[in-house]
Structure formats: C-alpha cells, structure tokens
Amino acid sequence: MRHEGPTALERFVNGVLPENPVYRQLLGMCPTLAVTGAMKPAMTMAAATAFVLISANLLVSAIRGLLKPHLRILVFTLTIATFVTVADRFLAAYMYEMSKQLGPYVPLIIVNCVIISRCEICASKQGVGVALADALGMSLGFALALASIATVREILGSASWFGLPVLPASWPGWGIMVLPPGAFVTLGLLLGTAEWASKRRATTGIWATVRGLWSWRR
C-alpha cells in the first residue's frame, strides 16, 4: 500500500510561499512574535528551527514503516524534543550570548506546530527524499516569514538591519516596534497584505497586483 502524495519539488515549493507556515498556515506564532525584534535573533531561531525540522522529518520518514497509529504523536514529540535539546546545547556552547538572549524560546521549539505538523502530514507518509524537500521548503518559508517581520521591526524600531545602521541617525527609532505590541501590529499588517495580494492575484493575475500595490501607495 503506497501513499501517493505531492512530489519532492511540489513539497519544497509549497513550503516557501503557497503554504507558508506563518502567512498561510498561521503556525509557529510564538517565535514569530517573540524573537523578531531584530534580524540576528530571528535568523538564529530560523536556523535552529530548520535544523530540528529537517532532522525530525528525515528520522520520522526513515522509521515511518514502524510507526503505530496511536503511538505516532509520542514518537514525533520524543524525536523533536531530542533534536531541540541538541540545538539548545550547541547554541549554549558556541553562541552563548545569543542563547541567553533567546532564553526559553529555544526549548519552546519543541511545541512549534510547524514541525509536528510536517511529521504528521508529510514525513510519516512519504519517503526520505520528499520529507527532506518538504522540511527544506518549510524551513525556508519560516525563515522568510521571520525575516520579513524582523526587517520591518528592526529598521523602524532600531534604525538598523542585522545590527548595521541603515537609516540616518536622525531617525527617532520607534521603540514600540521592538516591544511586543510592534510584533502584533507588524504581523497583522503583513498578514493582511499577504492575504490581499493572494486574493488579488487569484482574480487578476500578478501584474495587476503589482500595479494595484503601486496605485495604493500613491
């Protein structure tokens, strides 16, 4: 009995934009809101999540023939928790300052639903190659989503990007953008924009969407 699902390429492409974990599935909201005050913590979180997602997907896919239906969630959680602990210890060893800055959010990757949903939807049903492509696509999509929010928040809030100054020194720095309310406001506006753009693209095509954005800006 062979499960026919999307191909590796489809899985990869879907993860990046069409099924983006943050913008389309609204998963992984906790890190999305909590660590996107600046690019450095956001990208560290994205890398740690990618490591866990790729490792968990590969391992679950490799043992998918042995999974018992009622014990599969337990196996997923055990696997994810193990890889998260590995990521946490390596961060503490080699990026100590960043590890302190991220604090409890690294252990909290365990409960990031992006990862367990990929184990359930893809890795427990499809081969290792497809599971790898799926994990890579979803990781890239998650990283892009975190980067988009962190870019807005760091530039408006701290006038810098990846710690490098990008706005003139006269920029006052909107402190609220670095604080939790800035996360909610930015996420809400970007989600709305993404939703509006995808609706519009569905009805009028991509160029009309770009023209629409332009005319709205003016």
Add this chain to the structure above:
Amino acid sequence: MGEAPRRAGYLAQAWLVVVLALLYGGGLAAVETLVGGRIAENRRQETYAAIPYLVPGADPGHTGELLLVGDDGRETKVYQAVGPAGEHLGWVVPASGQGFGGAIEVLVGLDAELGTITGLYVLEQRETPGLGDHIRGDAFRSQFRGRPAEVPLSVVKLEAEAEHEIRAITGATISSESVANIVNQALANLRGPLARQAGGGG
C-alpha cells in the same frame, strides 16, 4: 487473558518508543560530553565578567576560588573578590532555587565583613518573558546593592521603606520573592563558613 501475553502485547506496541528513548538518551549524553565543558567554560567566563559589578573595585584576574561546606552539608564554590593591589574586598556567592517558571541561578556579591550585599547578577532564569524575566533588569537588581546581609530580605508590593525590603516587579511577585528567598537561603547557609574563612585569615 494471562499476565504474560498482555505484557508481551504492550511490548509489541511500544518497543519502538522504548528503543528510540534509549537511542535518544545515548545521543544526548554524547552531545553533553562533547559540548558540556564548553558551556561550563562560557558560564565561568560570565561569572568572572560579573565580579567587578558584584563587588565594586574587584579585579577578576586576582579572584580566588574556594570550596566551602555550607550549613546544609553541601559543597559550594565561592569566589573571593580581590582588588588590584591584593586587598580582600568581598565575596561572590552563587545561589540557586526554584522560581516561577523554572530554576533561577544568581550570584550575590558581599563585602568583606559580610555585612552588606554589594550586588546581584542573574546567571540563569526561565521566568515569564516580559514579566518575570525583568529580574535580570538593572531596575530590580540594583535594589539589592547596599542591603544588609544579616537580616533576611523581604519583598513588598508597594514602595520599599525598611532597609531590608525589596520592591516586587509588577506582575511578577512570585519571581521577585523567589530571588529574595534564594539570596536569603544562600546567605544563611554560607554565612558561618564564610565568617570562619575571613576570621581564619582566608
């Protein structure tokens, strides 16, 4: 159904979980062996970097380490803060205990006479982000500087009036009280041994 077949049934169901748990446990032990020393070294460096803040004027390069047996019978590593000219300025005592979200580890600075707290530094905490994690902030920690070390500290919700009172962080009373209790316990536990060290010529 007898006891043995049922047990065999459980094992047939759960053997994968058991095997994976053993494998993962082994893997994590290997990771810990690999990077555990490095993490300990990072923590040691953080402790040393905090010493001039905890005992003003202390030179981290001259710091002495000694193992003391506390009143609870357990060994604790304390740091003897020494100035650039070799004068004994005070002590840095590690303390830990349960907070609201997990274990809290702090360093407490004391003057040489063990009469005054000279500083507090939070090494490790898992308190609620945005509320309890303000125990790391200077506004909370600087309150401990200059407090008496002989009287147990107590936490108040309004403006602190007495000398031994610490004002709680709004929305994080349990975290604030945990820190004060951790400091109190560590001082009560190590006051005797530290005094003997100082009295015995250290």
